[in-house]
Amino acid sequence: MKEVIHTPVQHVEEEEYNINMGPQHPSTHGVLRLLVTLQGEIVAKLQPHCGYIHRGIEKMCEKDTYPQLIHLTDRMDYLSAHINNHAICLLVEDALQIEVPERVKYIRTIIDELTRIQSHQLWWSSFGMDLGGLTCFFYGLRDREKILDIFEESCGSRLLHSYYTPGGLMWDIHPNFQKSVKDFIKYFRKKIKDYERILSGNVIFRERSRGIGVLTKEDAISYGITGPSGRASGFSCDVRKHYPYAMYDKVQFKEVLHTEGDTLQRYLARMEEMYESMKIIEQLIDNIPEGDHQVKMKAVLKLPAGEYYQRVESARGHLGVYCISDGNKTPYRMKFRSPSFVNLSVLDHISRNTKIADLVAIGASLDLVIPDIDR
Amino acid sequence: MKFDIYDFTSFNQWVDKLLYDALPPVWALIVEMTIIGLAFLLFYALVGLFLVYAERKVCAFMQNRLGPNRVGPFGIFQTIADFIKLLMKELITIKNSDKFLFNLAPFIVIIASFMAIAAIPFAKGLHAIDFDIGILYVIAVSSLGVVGVLLAGWSSNNKYSLIGAMRSGAQIISYELSVGMSLLTIIVLAGTMQFSAIVEGQADGWFIFKGHIPAFIAFVIFLIASTAETNRGPFDLAEAESELTAGFHTEYSGIKFAFFFLAEYMNMFIVASIAATVFLGGWMPFHVGGWAGLNHVMDYIPPFVWYFGKTMFVIWLMMWFKWTFPRLRIDQLLNLEWKYLLPINLFNILLMAFVVLMGWHF
Amino acid sequence: MNSIVEYFTDIFSAVKSLLTGMTVTGKYFFSPGQIVTQKYPENRKTLKMYDRFKGEIIMPHDASNQHRCTGCGICETNCPNGSIEIISARIETPEGKKVRIIDKHIYHLSMCTFCGLCVKTCPSDALAFGQEFEHAVFDRTKLTKILNQPGSSIIKGIEE
Secondary structure, three states: OOOOOOOOOOOOOOOOOEEEEEOOOOOOOOOOOOEEEOOOOOOEEEEEEEOOOOOHHHHHHHHHHHHHHHHHHOOOOHHHHHHHHHHHHHHHHHOOOOOOOOOHHHHHHHHHHHHHHOOOOOOOHHHHHHHHHHHHHHHHHHHHHHHHHHHHHHHHOOOOOOEEEEEEEOOOOOHHHHHHEEEEEEEHHHHHHHHHHHHHOOOHHOOOOOOOOOOOOHHHHHHOOOOOHHHOOOOOOOOHHHHHOOOHOOOOOOOOOOOOOOHHHHHHHHHHHHHHHHHHHHHHOOOEEEEEEEEOOOOOOOOHHHHHHEEEEEEEEEEEEEEEEEOOOOOEEEEEEEEHHHHHHHHHOOOOOOOOOOOOOOHHHHOOOOOHHOO | OOOOOOOOOHHHHHHHHHHHHHOOOOHHHHHHHHHHHHHHHHHHHHHHHHHHHHHHHHHHHHHHOOOOOOOOOOOOOOHHHHHHHHHOOOOOOOOOOHHHHHHHHHHHHHHHHHHOOOOOOEEEOOOOOOOOOOEEEEEEEEOOOOHHHHHHHHHHHHOOHHHHHHHHHHHHHHHHHHHHHHHHHHHHHHOOOOOOHHHHHOOOHHHHHHOHHHHHHHHHHHHHHHHHOOHHHOOHHOOOOOOOOOOOHOOOOOHHHHHHHHHHHHHHHHHHHHHHHHHHOOOOOOOOOHHHHHHHHOOOOHHHHHHHHHHHHHHHHHHHHHHHOOOOOOOHHHHHHHHHHHHHHHHHHHHHHHHHHHHHOO | HHHHHHHHHHHHHHHHHHHHHHHHHHHHHOOHHHHOOOOOOOHHHHHOOOOOOEEEOOOOOOOOOOOOOOOOOHHHHHOOOOEEEEEEEEEOOOOOOOOOOOOOOEEEEEOOOOHHHHHHOOOEEEEEOOOOOOOOOOOOHHHHOOOOOOOOOOOOOOOO
């Protein structure tokens, strides 16, 4: 017998009115419905309604074997597809006590950092576009195409790659990989200065983002906001530093921390992260050791019964994968701690008493990818 | 009949004589006005079409891409295709709106821009109305456009349109002050408000060079203020795509929306031509006082080519602003006007008056 | 006095930042040689995809119409969402042995997620990625392809 569930009617004060931003809206990057209660132009309260792109990935994981999980986690946060896959591969390799070759670790780190740069490029493009500087969209995407070309050459596709497998990589990198990556870094170091000239230094942009949507460090810690959004408030949460995996404990890079936690600091944190990623790649790209690209794995992978947790730093924050296995070849339960879901929870808190035009800027600075929220 | 490309006064007199000889005076006057009206309508439509195409191409080149390139060679028929599409769209009527005002609003905006363009000189003698208070007339008449915007927002019966219209209205009224005062600076330098006299007075150098610092500051302020007044560029919050609704013209569809769209581009053309006339010399070629050789060479290029070239240059500057900068919020916009542009403007007028009195201009 | 100085320095730094931004777009306006747009579909003849591009799954046949598929069904087991259906048949060879051959290797292009597990796990390397990407059709049944061509047979010597 099905029950009709009544959602309680929102209590509105006098002179307040509710509007819907989305699900289809040019500024919410994906299908997210924000029920905003406005008093004139000031935001009084905000209720996000997610679930428009829920595909049941966690349930589908229960019937897939461990190598087959890769094609599902690709599609969770599609802008950091490789990093999601990395989490699954680490989980399986850890549980089966498999040590991957050095070559695999190097390549995985380089490709992870390229993914991070590519995700931040798309974020920059849409951030500029949301604030009204439409040229930023085209510049960012034009440069992102270079990374996508590198991926297409080595992995076979631009967006949803399925390149990592438990035990190594699907196939070895293309011989042109090193040269393409080095060319890209040289090219991008010049272009990122363009980005700073056109948006970061612009007085209009600064006025629209300084002091808007302040997230204090205590709030960041208590809500669990990780990634560049949390680090801009001073919360040191980089998984690459605290729980290193792959080659991250052997390369030099800085964890980008700011203190004020407003939209401008979140923006600057991501721009600096792009520089740090390029530094990591430069340290690794020339020294990829020779070796095998895949450890010989059994045809059917069965994880010993138990609970496993693995964490990686995706472009949006701390991505956690929790797996309960009962000894079969498919997991009993998979749970993903997705960074965008947690980051969304703070949108209401920091956008109170800002104007509706600022809400767009705050939403863009938190870098939410909606399929990551809904899985 | 002497058709001189450099001086249209003889051509005008010939047409005038022809009409007055053939018809009784009242009819001749009516026929003359009809001819001029039709010529302006045609000009309006053609320039509107051209400007939409130019905006898309300029925007595309700044964004490292091609722009329209399929409909016709280099995409020149793209605007015509767009307008045919707009003509074929359904005119959605709203249930509880004030129908008369709803239908009237686009026309008011177009009429205001029509009246303003009638006073601009295109070449020597090619001048529809030559008031001796020309600049004052143009400023007064372009203020009528606000009425159209507010009526559009009010009669749509939509609270978001009303908010958008109120914001637009506040923006336009505030920036009209700056426009007026920067033009006042040049009137102080030129000594007259009549357009043809202003252009003649630039025969030995454009005002932006003659009036050096105050004229240059006035030009910059005029550019900023007129971009804001036409709801363009970084000041287009009222009709922005990533905000809630499309502002005061949300509820308009089809040909009425095309009117607002066209009126926005024509307003841009008008303010650009005012800037070109008042600051950059209108149809006067580039002369430097005293260099007879250079002046003679420059005189070979026909005046309306100079006029259109300067207007297109100013339009290109305005497009450059729009495609580079992010948007300003409404309170930052009004802040800019009342706290920065207005005091600088007042100071500038004082400075220009001082310069003129002391004779420190070229 | 301080506030007046601050007022003017604010204005100057603001104008400077705006002009810097304008130089970037102005530079791109004057260099149409840097335009990155590719005029597809007019450039189909010169368009070359990368070797590893995942366009669709194909079963390579050699010149004498022979492929490498034994009909073992490992690709069907490994496909995460059932985009492959193997219909095999048992025939008798001239030596009298009963062997399994592939009758129909049905590939649902409409459901494939291009994960590559079928290509990777095939023991006889029968499948590969093709580079054709223009798959749009008006009729959905055309997206179900049979990969082994009619009249083809397996290359001799492929072990099970």
